[in-house]
Amino acid sequence: MPNPINALVRASVRFINTRVPVAPRTTFNIGQIEGGTSVNSIPYQASLKVDIRSESEDELTKLESALRDSIAAGVRDEMESARDRSKASSSGK
Numbered sequence: 001m002p003n004p005i006n007a008l009v010r011a012s013v014r015f016i017n018t019r020v021p022v023a024p025r026t027t028f029n030i031g032q033i034e035g036g037t038s039v040n041s042i043p044y045q046a047s048l049k050v051d052i053r054s055e056s057e058d059e060l061t062k063l064e065s066a067l068r069d070s071i072a073a074g075v076r077d078e079m080e081s082a083r084d085r086s087k088a089s090s091s092g093k
Helices: 002-013 057-090
Strands: 026-035 046-054
Touching: 002 026, 002 046, 002 057, 026 057, 046 057
Parallel strands: none
Antiparallel strands: 026 046
């Protein structure tokens, strides 16, 4: 079963590699990842809080797009990984 927190972590790893310009001043911070009710269960949902700041509206738009692309890729990667884990467990590995 895919894990939404794993998907957000995968997305976060992609997003933190996004390059930002020195000028105009631009920055971002991943402040929180939330989800689940216990350590040993796959959460039903997960959320991510990201602070994006820039002196440029264009840079804000670029970062928002990079974040959305990273989340989409993280979800795809987690879905693929879950399928692979399922195949491995059903084949007795």
